[in-house]
Amino acid sequence: MLYAALVQMNLPILYSFRRCPYAMRARLALMHCGAQCELREVVLKEKPSHMLDVSRKGTVPVLLLPNENMLSTNSSTTSSTAEYTVIDESIDIMRWAMNQNPNRNLSNASRWQISETLSIDEINALIINNDLSFKKQLDKYKYSDRHPENTQAYYLAQALPFLENLNRILSNSQFLSGEYFRFVDAAILPFIRQFAMVNLKTFHDLPLPHLQQWLTTGMNSELFSSVMPKFPQWKAESQQDIIVFGNQQSN
Numbered sequence: 001m002l003y004a005a006l007v008q009m010n011l012p013i014l015y016s017f018r019r020c021p022y023a024m025r026a027r028l029a030l031m032h033c034g035a036q037c038e039l040r041e042v043v044l045k046e047k048p049s050h051m052l053d054v055s056r057k058g059t060v061p062v063l064l065l066p067n068e069n070m071l072s073t074n075s076s077t078t079s080s081t082a083e084y085t086v087i088d089e090s091i092d093i094m095r096w097a098m099n100q101n102p103n104r105n106l107s108n109a110s111r112w113q114i115s116e117t118l119s120i121d122e123i124n125a126l127i128i129n130n131d132l133s134f135k136k137q138l139d140k141y142k143y144s145d146r147h148p149e150n151t152q153a154y155y156l157a158q159a160l161p162f163l164e165n166l167n168r169i170l171s172n173s174q175f176l177s178g179e180y181f182r183f184v185d186a187a188i189l190p191f192i193r194q195f196a197m198v199n200l201k202t203f204h205d206l207p208l209p210h211l212q213q214w215l216t217t218g219m220n221s222e223l224f225s226s227v228m229p230k231f232p233q234w235k236a237e238s239q240q241d242i243i244v245f246g247n248q249q250s251n
């Protein structure tokens with residue numbers, strides 16, 4: 001991470017929130033595949049008006065590509081303003097980092113898409129299941145006090161089949177798609193981390209040894225640490241240095 005003063009670099013802009021699992025997966029892909037962007041750390045209660053202007057749904061992450069970089073992203077969630085192409089779904093930012101990012105490290109980007117164990121359909125199904133169903137169960141487990149109609153133990157039990165499925169996959173290989181940490185690991189790990197952090201002891205007491213090991217390995221990796229420094233809140237009006245996130249890697 002660099003702090004650069006008064007530089008007109010015309011970099012892509014990433015609106016991000018450090019602890020958001022969706023933003024984490026986007027940063028993992030941008031970092032691993034070799035992209036540089038200006039990182040703007042958002043406080044969710046004080047979303048910058050520029051972010052809301054370019055992406056009405058008001059979620060992070062949002063990646064803005066200056067229009068000279070405008071490329072076909074094959075995504076229904078991509079829109080554009082006069083200045084930027086806007087990608088505001090985390091999985092599409094990951095895919096952009098791997099496939100369209102003009103500065104991508106080709107070997108890193110293509111290595112992330114190999115799978116020795118799961119088919120593309122199985123990978124997509126895991127991610128859809130994570131995003132559409134597990135995340136809801138995770139939120140209820142995490143904020144069980146806001147859902148008093150059931151106990152926290154009940155919400156944990158609801159989430160368990162997804163965790164057990166991951167544990168089963170990981171009993172055959174160290175990572176979800178084989179022997180290396182790749183795209184599908186990066187897409188899912190931030191959510192399992194969030195689940196574990198609700199109560200670490202409870203998580204580590206579950207009979208899920210392969211999942212626990214995978215999470216520990218992933219969180220201890222250099223890649224994961226590289227996307228988790230604490231970033232100061234971005235404020236449009238302040239004259240702070242811009243934060244340059246990521247690497248411009250050569251192949």
Ligand SMILES: N[C@@H](CCC(=O)N[C@@H](CS)C(=O)NCC(=O)O)C(=O)O
Nearest residue numbers: 020021022044059060061088089090
């Ligand atoms: N489907 C979106 C979901 C992103 C999302 O929900 N992010 C959360 C933070 S983790 C958010 O911005 N929520 C808006 C809010 O809390 O105001 C994606 O994959 O990018």
